[in-house]
Amino acid sequence: xxxxxxxxxxxxxxxxxxxxxxxxxxxxxxxxxxxxxxxxxxxxxxxxxxxxxxxxxxxxxxxxxxxxxxxxxxxxxxxxxxxxxxxxxxxxxxxxxxxxxxxxxxxxxxxxxxxxxxxxxxxxxxxxxxxxxxxxxxxxxxxxxxxxxxxxxxxxxxxxxxxxxxxxxxxxxxxxxxxxxxxxxxxxxxxxxxxxxxxxxxxxxxxxxxxxxxxxxxxxxxxxxxxxxxxxxxxxxxxxxxxxxxxxxxxxxxxxxxxxxxxxxxxxxxxxxxxxxxxxxxxxxxxxxxxxxxxxxxxxxxxxxxxxxxxxxxxxxxxxxxxxxxxxxxxxxxxxxxxxxxxxxxxxxxxxxxxxxxxxxxxxxxxxxxxxxxxxxxxxxxxxxxxxxxxxxxxxxxxxxxxxxxxxxxxxxxxxxxxxxxxxxxxxxxxxxxxxxxxxxxxxxxxxxxxxxxxxxxxxxxxxxxxxxxxxxxxxxxxxxxxxxxxxxxxxxxxxxxxxxxxxxxxxxxxxxxxxxxxxxxxxxxxxxxxxxxxxxxxxxxxxxxxxxxxxxxxxxxxxxxxxxxxxxxxxxxxxxxxxxxxxxxxxxxxxxxxxxxxxxxxxxxxxxxxxxxxxxxxxxxxxxxxxxxxxxxxxxxxxx
Amino acid sequence: xxxxxxxxxxxxxxxxxxxxxxxxxxxxxxxxxxxxxxxxxxxxxxxxxxxxxxxxxxxxxxxxxxxxxxxxxxxxxxxxxxxxxxxxxxxxxxxxxxxxxxxxxxxxxxxxxxxxxxxxxxxxxxxxxxxxxxxxxxxxxxxxxxxxxxxxxxxxxxxxxxxxxxxxxxxxxxxxxxxxxxxxxxxxxxxxxxxxxxxxxxxxxxxxxxxxxxxxxx
Numbered sequence: 001x002x003x004x005x006x007x008x009x010x011x012x013x014x015x016x017x018x019x020x021x022x023x024x025x026x027x028x029x030x031x032x033x034x035x036x037x038x039x040x041x042x043x044x045x046x047x048x049x050x051x052x053x054x055x056x057x058x059x060x061x062x063x064x065x066x067x068x069x070x071x072x073x074x075x076x077x078x079x080x081x082x083x084x085x086x087x088x089x090x091x092x093x094x095x096x097x098x099x100x101x102x103x104x105x106x107x108x109x110x111x112x113x114x115x116x117x118x119x120x121x122x123x124x125x126x127x128x129x130x131x132x133x134x135x136x137x138x139x140x141x142x143x144x145x146x147x148x149x150x151x152x153x154x155x156x157x158x159x160x161x162x163x164x165x166x167x168x169x170x171x172x173x174x175x176x177x178x179x180x181x182x183x184x185x186x187x188x189x190x191x192x193x194x195x196x197x198x199x200x201x202x203x204x205x206x207x208x209x210x211x212x213x214x215x216x217x218x219x220x221x222x223x224x225x226x227x228x229x230x231x232x233x234x235x236x237x238x239x240x241x242x243x244x245x246x247x248x249x250x251x252x253x254x255x256x257x258x259x260x261x262x263x264x265x266x267x268x269x270x271x272x273x274x275x276x277x278x279x280x281x282x283x284x285x286x287x288x289x290x291x292x293x294x295x296x297x298x299x300x301x302x303x304x305x306x307x308x309x310x311x312x313x314x315x316x317x318x319x320x321x322x323x324x325x326x327x328x329x330x331x332x333x334x335x336x337x338x339x340x341x342x343x344x345x346x347x348x349x350x351x352x353x354x355x356x357x358x359x360x361x362x363x364x365x366x367x368x369x370x371x372x373x374x375x376x377x378x379x380x381x382x383x384x385x386x387x388x389x390x391x392x393x394x395x396x397x398x399x400x401x402x403x404x405x406x407x408x409x410x411x412x413x414x415x416x417x418x419x420x421x422x423x424x425x426x427x428x429x430x431x432x433x434x435x436x437x438x439x440x441x442x443x444x445x446x447x448x449x450x451x452x453x454x455x456x457x458x459x460x461x462x463x464x465x466x467x468x469x470x471x472x473x474x475x476x477x478x479x480x481x482x483x484x485x486x487x488x489x490x491x492x493x494x495x496x497x498x499x500x501x502x503x504x505x506x507x508x509x510x511x512x513x514x515x516x517x518x519x520x521x522x523x524x525x526x527x528x529x530x531x532x533x534x535x536x537x538x539x540x541x542x543x544x545x546x547x548x549x550x551x552x553x554x555x556x557x558x559x560x561x562x563x564x565x566x567x568x569x570x571x572x573x574x575x576x577x578x579x580x581x582x583x584x585x586x587x588x589x590x591x592x593x594x595x596x597x598x599x600x601x602x603x604x605x606x607x608x609x610x611x612x613x614x615x616x617x618x619x620x621x622x623x624x625x626x627x628x629x630x631x632x633x634x635x636x637x638x639x640x641x
Numbered sequence: 642x643x644x645x646x647x648x649x650x651x652x653x654x655x656x657x658x659x660x661x662x663x664x665x666x667x668x669x670x671x672x673x674x675x676x677x678x679x680x681x682x683x684x685x686x687x688x689x690x691x692x693x694x695x696x697x698x699x700x701x702x703x704x705x706x707x708x709x710x711x712x713x714x715x716x717x718x719x720x721x722x723x724x725x726x727x728x729x730x731x732x733x734x735x736x737x738x739x740x741x742x743x744x745x746x747x748x749x750x751x752x753x754x755x756x757x758x759x760x761x762x763x764x765x766x767x768x769x770x771x772x773x774x775x776x777x778x779x780x781x782x783x784x785x786x787x788x789x790x791x792x793x794x795x796x797x798x799x800x801x802x803x804x805x806x807x808x809x810x811x812x813x814x815x816x817x818x819x820x821x822x823x824x825x826x827x828x829x830x831x832x833x834x835x836x837x838x839x840x841x842x843x844x845x846x847x848x849x850x851x852x853x854x855x856x857x858x859x
Contacts, residue, residue: 479749490772501771501813508815509754522812 046184048175049093050074058088062119062160065092075111075369078171079309086167086306088131092160095178099154108177108184109143110191110370112163113170116143119160120151131164134248134255139169140195140373141246144188146181166252168309170363174370195372196244202380203240209383210234213390225276226390232269233383238262240376253305260312261297266379267319267326268293273386274329289322313363320356327353341389348385352378441534442485449481449541480506480544488537496572497525499540500563507547511559514551516578519560525572526565526627535606539574539625542599542610546576546621549595554580554619571627577620646763649692650676651683651709652725653702657748661696661725664752671759680704684712694759695722696746699733707740714741714842721762735776739845743767743838766816766831767838774810777841799837806833 053069054076063069069092078085097105107118107125115136118125126145129136151157159178165171177184210233217226239262248255268289275282296315303311327349334342355378362371457474460466466474483506487499504520511518543561550559556578563574596612599621603610608625648665650673652658662676675686680703687695687709695713699706710722723744724737734745744767746758758768781799799807802823809819820827 487772495775495811497812498771498775501811504813505770505815509751520813520815520818524812 046177046179048074048177049095050175052076052091052093052173052176055090055092056085056087057090058164059090059162062092062122062158062162063090065158074176075174076172077365077369078165079168080365081172084167084306086165086169086171088162088164090160090162091173092158093176094156094158097152097154097157097178101180102152102154103149104181105147105152105178106181106184107143107145107147107159108188109161109174110177111140111174112143112161113139113172114165115163116173117162118143118145119162120147121153121157122160123151125151129247131162134250134252135164137246137248137252137255140243142188142191142195144185147178166309167306170365170369172369174368191372199240199244199376202376203237203244206233206240206380206383207237209380209387210237213387222394223276225273228269228273228276229383229386229390232266232273235262235265235269236379236383239266253301253308256305256308256312257297257300260300260308260315261293264296264315264319265293267322271322271326274326277386277389278329278333280329292318313360316360316363320353320360323353323356339392341385341392345382345385345389348382352382354378438533442489445485445488445534445537449485450478453478453481477548480548481541484537484540484544488533488540496528496531496536496539497522497563499536500543500561500574503540503544503547504561507544510551511547516550516556517558519558521560522563523565525563526569528627538602538606539608539623542602542623543574543576545595545599550576550578550580550619554578556580556618565627566624569627572625573622574625575620575622577618579618582614582617582619645670645672646693646759647672647674647691648694648696648759649674649683649686649713650696651678651680651701651706652676652696652698653678653700654698657698657725661755664755667752668756671756678702680706680709683709687713687716691717692720694762695720696725697722697737697742698725699737707737707742710737710740710742723758723762734770734773735780738773738777738838738841741842743835761831762835764828764831765835766828767835769810769834771811771813774807777837778804778807778811780841781844799840803833803837803840806830807837810834 050073051071052074053071055063055067055069057063057067072081074091074093076091107120109116109118115129115131115138117129117131125147129138159176161173161176163171163173177187210230213226213233214230216222217230239259242255242259242262245255271289272286275286296318300308300311300315327346330342330345330349334346352375355374359373359375361367362373453474457471457478460474461471484503487502490499500522504518508518547559550556557580559576559578561574561576563572565571566573596610600610603623606625608623611620611622611624613620613622648671650658650661650665652661655678658676658678662673665671665673674690674692675682677683677686678701680701683695683697683701686692692713695710697706697709697713701709706724710724713720713722721744722737722740722742723746724734724742725746725748726733727748737745744758744762746755746768750758761768778799805823806819809822814822816830817827820830823830
């Protein structure tokens, strides 16, 4: 049913409108949240311990003090200090504890990689995770450990750190903080918020965004650009979840490949999106980028766990280049449209490029070992900016379609009105044509009938040789004809009998005065709706004239009128028969002959035929009229039946 | 004065008024109440004194003769209203019949026709013509076709016999012939016609009420 379909369509549109509003509020809220995260509080850290020594050996317990420890200064980034070196190592850190702090001290390590476990005075404190494959992934996770009071002695104590890392993967140990929980816990928490919690939040937002966009893309059949954008956000969500996971369920190589590959797919999908967003197509470039999305993970996989991080550095560099290209595309769009949304988009793009460069350089050891990676503040912001733009487009499209609908409706209304007006004009023209035709007919009838009769009467009266009774007769004829005209104008709907009946009512008194009895003998006649008034008038005139002749000339005592449908149903027979002298016996044969000719002509004009039988014992006048259309003519007026 | 028929004439043409007045005056059983030339005068005469027959022209200078007829029927329910027309054209006649007239007269009628029509009216009959009969038939059949129309009231629907009479009239048959064809007396035919006119008046009044209620005027 159409109304139901309409309702469905309308509610669907309402749904989209609601979605747009909700999503815009969510965008604003998450931008605010992200900025809060970015400005995480920054307490001044207590003096960190930099002096340490290292022993490149494995083992589950700290090596003895007399082992060949080599002194070094923390932080120690293996990618810088020991390129291509992987595996295990022990760090030995001596620290002094004042007697008042023996009861309550913590160890805070801003960064270690990949897996580490602390020992105080040879006893493990809070070892979590595995050193065996698949190794626990503490690659980028601040560590805080409470030192049990029983382990510490006033004065000198020793902290051992067992570390295991992959080659060129920023393995190593940052500076170490040992001291009272306040403010180290605060410092730890601020770092955890900035590096972990904030990332979880933005990942949640990204996940919701990708769901929203992908569902909208599938269900509402949005443009392909939205599909690519949804894929990019989905891949970023995957990447973040992979990075955030500490206990990895599969082999390290697969995990590391997936981490880099998901980032590759984010950037490739964003490029596909950017091109479509800008209305551009670069088939070769697109194919190359898609190929890169397959080739890069394969290369990473082929490199193996010991060389994967070197390859990853190169891949990330390529991604930054693609990112610059994407930025150029978006920048061109913004330059063209100059809308607030696209300026926001460019700003987000600059922000992402900046963070991308920062994180890549950070991997190369440009800043301190514990410098955070910040891309989780970048891409989600860009995603939100893009989403904001898309919503703007959807809203604009919706507005445009509404405007178009309104315009269409207005145009339809206008056209309808025009049509109505032209119909009105046609109707008016039609009516005036009908009116003109009718007026012309009445004029002609008056001219033929009462008009000429009046003029003739006037001429006779002028000559003075007219007796008053003759004058009355002539004027009566005028009035009779006028009445006939009025009768013929009645909306009789082709009811010939009624009009003949009217004529009879008028004539009967006159006949009675002459001593003539009238035998009225009519049977039902078919309706004659298309009989024009002019023809009706002619028929009535023939009948009236026949009766007038009877009254004037026939000297009859009886006249019979009959009307009937012929047996073949194709014509109507009207007949007036009197018992008078007959035509031949009348005195003014010439006048009567002219009158009869007139009547015959009238009969022919309506497609009928007049038959006059002037026998000696009376006169019979019969009019045959075709029942069917007048055009069919004489064939219908067959007297044989 | 019970034997005398009191007649009021409302006609604006002085010549016709004079003619009607002299016909009435010349007849011993008719009494002329007044002969006036406008609606207002006619109505004030009707309020002043009773009349048995109102002879009224339709086109009066200050209004419609049908209004005079309606007022006369309201003031004097026993009154017979007769409208005078030049041609007996059906639209005018129907309008006056619906206003409550029970007869009509052609202006050029002979004095004998004039007197005969008034006598017919007083005797309980009514004049009729074929076109009027046809129009009355149409009027009633239209009312019965409209399911919510006012003429559904059986008291204002035409009886079978009345329809037969009208049918025959519309074919040109006259009173005595109809009486003959239907096997009833001439007087019965005449009273059928008058009844038909009264039903027409009632049904048209009902129609007016129906129209008014439809338009929320009542």
